[in-house]
Amino acid sequence: MNWFRDFLLPQGASTHVGEMDGLFLFITILTVFFFFFNGGLIFYAVRRWRRRSDKEVTPHITHDTRLELVWSLIPLVVVMVIFFWGFRGYVKAWVAPNESMEIIVTGKKWVWEFEYPDGTRTLNDLHVPVNRPVKLVLTAEDVIHSFYIPEFRLKRDAIPGRYTELWFTATRPGVYQVFCTEYCGKGHSDMLARIFVDTPEQYETFLREGDEQVRKMPLRELGRLVYENKGCATCHSLDGTRGQGPSWKGIWGRKERAADGKEYVVDADYIRQSVLAPQAVVIQGYEPIMPTYQGLLREREILALIEFIKDLQ
Ligand code: CUA
Numbered sequence: 001m002n003w004f005r006d007f008l009l010p011q012g013a014s015t016h017v018g019e020m021d022g023l024f025l026f027i028t029i030l031t032v033f034f035f036f037f038n039g040g041l042i043f044y045a046v047r048r049w050r051r052r053s054d055k056e057v058t059p060h061i062t063h064d065t066r067l068e069l070v071w072s073l074i075p076l077v078v079v080m081v082i083f084f085w086g087f088r089g090y091v092k093a094w095v096a097p098n099e100s101m102e103i104i105v106t107g108k109k110w111v112w113e114f115e116y117p118d119g120t121r122t123l124n125d126l127h128v129p130v131n132r133p134v135k136l137v138l139t140a141e142d143v144i145h146s147f148y149i150p151e152f153r154l155k156r157d158a159i160p161g162r163y164t165e166l167w168f169t170a171t172r173p174g175v176y177q178v179f180c181t182e183y184c185g186k187g188h189s190d191m192l193a194r195i196f197v198d199t200p201e202q203y204e205t206f207l208r209e210g211d212e213q214v215r216k217m218p219l220r221e222l223g224r225l226v227y228e229n230k231g232c233a234t235c236h237s238l239d240g241t242r243g244q245g246p247s248w249k250g251i252w253g254r255k256e257r258a259a260d261g262k263e264y265v266v267d268a269d270y271i272r273q274s275v276l277a278p279q280a281v282v283i284q285g286y287e288p289i290m291p292t293y294q295g296l297l298r299e300r301e302i303l304a305l306i307e308f309i310k311d312l313q
Pocket of ligand 1: 145183184187
């Protein structure tokens with residue numbers, strides 16, 4: 001059966017995989033079986049009891065108790081099996097063990113923010129240690145988003161003003177894709193995050209010093225990475241196309257007229273302020289929708305962005 005699962009489903013990497021996949025395969029196989037079984041019966045009956053001549057009269061049949069019992073009771077049993085199997089998996093996926101490590105996940109247009117027990121915050125990159133139960137507490141700032149990790153077989157809505165939970169124990173180190181699966185506006189399809197399942201040592205290093213990328217990469221390269229991974233790319237293009245926010249092409253050193261009527265020169269201070277307090281100056285013709293990056297980008301990452309923007313002439 002394993003080849004069949006690998007063919008149908010993405011690789012599994014959490015403790016929920018066994019139960020979810022088992023049920024999924026059970027339903028799939030059942031459906032395929034009954035598709036052919038019922039189809040075959042219909043085909044057989046149509047041929048076997050077709051009207052062969054004009055003289056044949058269709059018999060008057062009202063009902064058949066035995067037959068009706070059979071086609072009611074068998075599906076009832078099957079559906080009950082699916083219900084209890086599914087319910088068990090449902091409860092298991094939502095009720096975290098007490099010793100789980102807790103991470104707060106906030107969805108907002110159009111990024112995922114993660115806050116760890118020690119106060120570390122990251123954007124769009126979630127680090128978790130392997131083989132340790134992790135509980136995610138989900139919420140949203142603006143509209144409903146949904147946090148979906150195919151490899152973990154988990155998905156749950158993030159709802160403004162409410163907390164929802166899910167938990168998992170990641171079983172294989174690696175990088176896994178997270179999708180937003182609730183349509184949340186123009187940037188919905190770009191609302192992606194990654195889960196890094198770290199070895200305990202890697203996880204410790206991450207908490208202490210941040211990602212290796214942030215520490216070691218040359219500024220300009222890091223700037224591009226920040227642009228791509230931290231949600232900037234969702235609203236700011238690099239080729240001059242108008243997005244939710246102004247394109248970055250040629251913006252360095254330019255004078256921009258803001259909503260308050262004044263002109264501002266786009267320099268390092270301006271960029272820094274736009275990142276940390278985006279509502280302070282909003283360029284004319286754009287909505288004040290950018291979230292603040294206060295506490296979410298390290299100083300080095302902001303510097304990297306500035307260097308990156310300088311280059312986009
Ligand atoms: Cu957030 Cu779709």
